[in-house]
Amino acid sequence: MGKGVVIAGGLRESGVMLRRLSISRFKSIKSEQLELGRVNLFIGGNGSGKSNILEAIGLVSACFDRGLGDSDLGRKGMRLTPPELMKSSFKGDELPKTLELKAEFDGKVAYRCQLQSSVNDPLLRFFSEKAEANSDVIFGRSHRGARATGVSHSARLDKSRGMWDQIKATYENIPDAVGDVFAEFSRYVIYSPQTDFLRGRQSGRVDVPPIGLHGEGLTEAVSAVLRLLHKEEAADSSRFRLMDSCLDLAFLPGWASEFGTSSRLKALTLT
Structure with missing residues (x-):
């Protein structure tokens, strides 16, 4: 990363937003608690740990998604890292057995997990996890077993996948507010635009259209948004007001005076 990183959240109509994040024993972060807002700007030199904050959020998101394998985290x-190197390692300190992440969302929904790894294991695995809503335990597991909505869960759980992804289709009495938060947050990704992809000199995979992780398809997506914005503006719709608020993010730190797209210049795509 460079000298500034922006994280934006809570902009979707669903209103799902990460309010607080606690990180323990993850990479260069020994213990930290962050209070987050709608837009969060982290400034620091290369290697100061800005990306580790983003990846801690990404790891929590992966706990609600398909799993903790390299392809899932990718x-x-x-950044793909051997699981054993994801735990903090400070001079003079004993190597911890687990790393811990805790996320608190709108609606008094909270999630905590402890992840473990070993030298010969290519995967992170769950040591324990727990989800709560209004201080009531929704589901959880540890070495003593697993429970969901107050009922013992007897089926064997894959320790390299979050419990939510394995039980969400089974338990119909999980509160909708909890399911909505986890489903929404499981979509979190880290975008790292790179010049060659933005200029079309390289092409990459777009797992979640319309934009790839390195900026693939960004120009076309922005053009489509601006066309739709003008259409909704004429109708003075609520969608226009939401889109206009989202686009304001480009100007908030004082980085830009104009925002738009233009046709690609051949000079920018020559090798």
Whole structure:
């Protein structure tokens, strides 16, 4: 990363937003608690740990998604790292057995997990996890077993996948508010635009259209948004007001005076 990183959240109509994040023993972060807002700007030199904050959020998101394998974390835009190196390692400190992440969302929904790894294991695995809503335990597991909505879960759980992804189709009495938060947050990804992809000199995979993790398809997507924005503006619709608020993010830190797209110049695509 460079000298500035922006994280944006809580902009979707669903209103799902990450409010607080606690990180323990993850990479260069020994113990930290962050209070997050709609837009969060982290400024620091290369190697200061900005990306580790993004990846901690990405790891929580992966706990609600398909799993913790390299392909799963790669789809989140995370740098692929041997699991054993994801735990903090400070001079003079004993290597921890687990790393811990805790996320608190709107609606008093909270999630905590402890992940473990070993030298010969290519995967992170769950040591424990717990989800709560209004301080009531929705589901959880540890070495003592697993429970969901107050009922013991007897089926064997894959330790390299989050419990939510394995039980969500089974338990119909999980509150909709909890399901909505986890489903929404499981879509989180880290975008790292790169010049060659933005200029079309390289092409990459777009797992979640219309934009790839390195900026593939960004010009076309922005053009489509601006066309739709003008159409909705004429109708003075609520969608226009939402889109206009989202586009304001480009100007908030004072980085830009104009925002738009133009036709691609051949000079920019020559090798």
